Amino acid sequence: MRAHFHQTELSGRDALTGLADAAALEGQLATWRAAHCDGDGPAPVHAMLVGLGRFDAVNLAYGEATGDGALVELTKRLLHLAEDELSDGDWFAARLGGGKFALVARQPISRERWQWLGEAVAEAVAAPIVAVDGAGTVRLWPRIALMRVLPGETPGHVVDRLAATLERAHDRPGARVLWADRRYAPEGIRAAELEADLLAALDRDEIEIAFQPQYSLADNRLVGAEALARWQHPRVGLIGAHALFAIAERTDHVAQLSRHIARTALGAAREWRSDLRLSLNVTPADLASSDFARDFGALVEKAGFAADRLTLEITEQVLLDDLERVAPMLAVLRGRGMRIALDDFGGGFCNFRYLKLLALDMLKLDRSMIEGIEVDPRDRAVLRAIVAMAGALDLTVVTEGIENEAQRMIAAEEGCTLYQGYFGSPPLSPQAFLDLVGD
Secondary structure: OOOOHHHHHHEEOOOOOOOOEEEEEEEHHHHHHEEEEEEEOOOOEEEEEEEEHHHHHHHHHHHHHHHHHHHHHHHHHHHHHHHHHOOOOOOEEEOOOOEEEEEEEOOOHHHHHHHHHHHHHHHHHHHHEEOOOOOOOOOOOEEEEEEEOOOOHHHHHHHHHHHHHHHHHHHHOOOOEEEHHHHHHHOOOOHHHHHEEEEEEEHOOOOOOEEEEEEOOOOEEEEEEEEEEEEEOOOEEEEHHHHHHHHHOOOOHHHHHHHHHHHHHHHHOOOOOOOEEEEOOOOOHHHHHHOOOHHHHHHHHHHOOHHHHHEEOHHHHHHHHHHHHHHHHHHHHHOOEEEEEEEEOOOOOOHHHHHHHOOOEEEOOOOHHHOOOOOHHHHHHHHHHHHHHHHHHEEEEEEEOOOOOOHHHHHOOOOOOOOOOOOOOOOOOOOHHHHHHHH
């Protein structure tokens, strides 16, 4: 069962974010505890509490509407990261009021992996958020408490231990992520160790690529794939793209990681049929270089992959700081035949200025624009409006997160062109994707 299904099954809801509330959190923990006692819950339970420091200052500086918008954006980032990193087991997220959020998972996870998921959440929460009125950006200051729930531990005790640890983190400015009750387990892998491991993994080409297939909504035909990064760390286990880039950012090696992903993906895609397209993500570190367009064009040419079969996906975060400088750089790449897609559209504050200034070919809708669309007429109306706007701008609409036939049919009926998601296929290894192409 996909994790967000658990979200919809929970009875208690936070009105602002739609997450589970505190009562639902304790209820689910109690259910897992009972299952464990009955011999039906062998997987351990891990818990994470996210607290926002100085959040009142955001409301005072920008107003409550912007503060609420920031909490909604934080929710989307938390869910996206959890879906990427915890897709194979039971998990759910909750808001405990104010600026406190919880993430709980029941699945086999090493202590090291849970710690670095906490670090990845902290990085995601701390990334700039566009203010609701478009005037400036909001930054949040997260502190995170982590724990592995002990056998027989009550839900109330879990929440109390996390809250006490979070208070300790707030009192220590340099401690962004802390474990509850250290006496129960040794510290996780040190940041310096993992960062050194990443540099060695890059040198040894150990960062793997997975391909998320993309399909035509008109006839369900395979049209290409998006390249995603994965790292099988010997101690932490599988680290997905969000956590991987968070580690790379701390070592100032995001650009090196991005180039490695591009080279590896382009090399694998040379084996594909000539009608299939490859999508690559562009990072802020990529566009920080004034020579990116030239260097990336040379990389594509050296790889022997046709530029007109390549789509570059950019996100709002990439564009926050220097849109006027980035726009001509993307125009150069588009002039080489590459397509430019604005990724995660609808997942943030949707700054429509991007649509005015950028030479775009596609809008790639955030998965939150699709969730619940088969049951909520308002969601469908929003999708219809976005597709109409995209049509007026001659932009292709790609939908992420398609999980069932009903969602796929609605996206097709409303005029979207392409889709990706677990309904079509989960991310595949390069060989598995080749096997799919051969079907």
